[in-house]
Amino acid sequence: MHKILGIAFLLATASAGAQDFKSYPMWNPSLPIEQRVNDVVSRLTLEEKVAQMLNATPAIARLGIPAYDWWNEVLHGVARTPFRTTVFPQAIAMAATWDTNSLYRMADYSALEGRAIHNKAIEQNRTSERYLGLTYWTPNINIFRDPRWGRGQETYGEDPFLTGMLGRAFVRGLQGEDPKYLKAAACAKHFAVHSGPEPSRHADNFNPTTYDLWDTYLPAFKELIVDANVAGVMCAYNAVNTQPCCGNDLLMNDILRKQWKFNGYVTSDCWAIDDFFKYHKTHPDATSAAIDAVVHGTDVECGQTVYKTLYDAVKNGQIKEAQLDISLKRLFTIRYRLGMFDPVAMVKYAQTPATELESAPHQAHALKMAQQSIVLLKNEQQTLPLRRSIKKIAVVGPNANNRIAVLGNYNGIPSRIVTVLDGLKEKLGAGVEIMYEKGVDFTKDTLLAYTDLKNQFSWDGKQGFKAEYYNNRELKGEPVFTTTDDHVDHTWQRGDIIGNGLTATNFSARYTTRFTATASGSTMLELEADDGYRLLINGKEVINAWLRNRWGARAYQLNTVKDSSYHIVLEYWQGDDNANVALRTGQRMKTDYAALAARLAQADAIIFAGGISPQLEGEEMPVNAPGFNGGDRTTIQLPAVQTELLKALNATGKPVVFVMMTGSALATPWESAHIPAILNAWYGGQSAGTAIADVLFGDYNPAGRLPVTFYSSDSDLPGFSDYTMQGRTYRYFTGKALYPFGYGLSYTNFRYATLKAPTTIRTGNKIRVTAQLTNTGTRDGEEVAQLYIAHPNTKGKAPIRALKGFQRHFLKAGQTIQVSFTLTPEDLSLVNEANGQLYQPKGKISISVGGGQPGVTNATTSNVLSQQLTIQ
Incomplete structure (x- = not known):
């Protein structure tokens, strides 16, 4: 094993004319960190200093400094890496456990997995890659003041005290208890007064009252910064009192640095410094924005562009080089506290083995937290737990077998995902018949009835598609490799090997085929992808979502003539995260509620797994379904098609259990009045289906409690962009909640x-x-x-x-x-x-x-x- 953390050291020693940097104080582990940090900063050129203030920092071979990317995520398990990791329940679900010990343990386990991944990155010379470092931009401790906010699922709910206590437990677990070294570095975000709307977040300005600022928006940050010693802070996109948060006098200079004496590092939210001059219009250009952000203590620019202007700004006398040194010392202090410049033998975390990834204790804890998070909202006539003697059970709904929903957002990919349908199959075994129907989509009562048309797709005499894969996003140059895919339905995790050494990161693909119609009529071509794509038929572009950059589905109806051939081209590009692309065929069919209910009435009990999904709510998403906009929601009502189906199911007279998955509060007035049993299961992580089945059949007694208020209707909510707290959350809402903050039932008393x-x-x-x-x-x-x-x-x-x-x-x-x-x-x-x-x-x-x-x-x-x- 190498003696020094950082493969750049080995490369530097092998390069011609390399200096003997090992003698520099910066590499002497017996010296105080402050002395070592001062030494390394003093040796950097101006150009090197500027480059070290970007999120993706290059190696400096002459000093043995390895490349490093500050950007990593661990919201509910290590996210977006090329490796399989344990996926715990989404943050809002973990908040529903009301268990600081469980959250501490989850963060501890996640940090171990992160260390194992980082150690593998060092061995494989991949330290320059995003999502492989040890500086995690988590937790999100913004107050979930309005249930319409799509990113509220990433928070610990609406209460400052609950958020602060859970956030402190997370930071302690992630950063570890070692007096010298950090296990990993947590980062409290988004500082501050930030909770939607998503579509306007880059330009919004909020003017909270002094009371609301200190009573609601700042207490959790104070808890983590002053008491939990969090390593980092991320400043928000929006402006407060007309100043962008990353250049804000009150937030950054007065409160954070002066009053709270924070000496850790601050990163901008990604491309937030661009917003100074592009959207807020508070600065004339990139240089003035960069200078102001640095002067206000924003040490890292996530975005890689604006801070590059600092080189000329120093040369032109617009900012002193010593101002950059302040930020650089904070940044290198974090890297030294992570042990990145010390021998492996000195840093116990640097010896963390790969066996920590998805280890048995971690997987067991993911199941435990999924069980703990489930909130029993209603249970009339002792509908739950269900009897083990039942012979037939129906499982229906858009989340019944949805692997995306259980993972939430900002997620990793585990080796195994258990949906509701999976969990019930495993629980009940072969002796119980399970009737599965999707029934409806989240907001639509038409579903694609898939048709196997594989033998109608061919290219060069072979069934399927000609598949060309490129090592860039633009389909430029020659493909890295070409193959034949019998169908297009692919899911890759970031960094997976697609073929011929090509990894599933920043790549593009072109799928070409001919479709031969066996009959006149029409067929539906449905595209599903998480980044950009477009579809061409006979050379004509019929779908263009090339700039989508988020998960989405589109459909095109192809009218056909028997024996005619249609030239089809699907182009796709993938960015930084997971890659999903599929082309499916069939016919759209409208759900016949009565007929569906009649079929399912044969069952002894009916489980409806509905709600919403991170496919609809999340960060700045181009979703335009009824009730949703840009990742946010325009209504908190359960989508009407689900209520209509539930009415039909309830009319069968069989026990109906509504298993609700959501990252935010849903208004369910009809369901709450008529459905006998309702579980809120959130986005429960890799073992969500197992946990749900355990609760449904009484093998686990539910004890989750709501970390947010579930309101009765949209009329209960003030305007989304109104940041006053009057009428918001249980602390200031004077109406009657459908299910109040802190609420949850049990199977005992x-x-x-x-x-x-x-x-x-x-x-x-x-x-x-x-x-x-x-x-x-x-x-x-x-x-x-x-x-x-x-x-x-x-x-x-x-x-x-x-x-x-x-x-x-x-x-x-x-x-x-x-x-x-x-x-x-x-x-x-x-x-x-x-x-x-x-x-x-x-x-x-x-x-x-x-x-x-x-x-x-x-x-x-x-x-x-x-x-x-x-x-x-």
């Missing part, structure tokens, strides 16, 4: 008793609050004890109530335990409307402890205890 807390305290003192919790039911189960504080008589602005403590406990049937919370003066404080500072109001406050919010009816947790105390 719980009761709280004997709440103890002092009746009076002095300002500045901590208090201890205890209560007894008993499992009064007949099943073992878990309960999430929640503590809320309210200031009903305060003269200043205050939330209706605010979560200030939570614990997840397992109790055997009949068991009683004591739950204990310690509240700090900060927990008992409010935010001053004028200056944003915390203060402790004197007078009465209300403390409640129970299985949810006070005043919320929960069929399986019988009571919430409340007590008033006086602050003197």
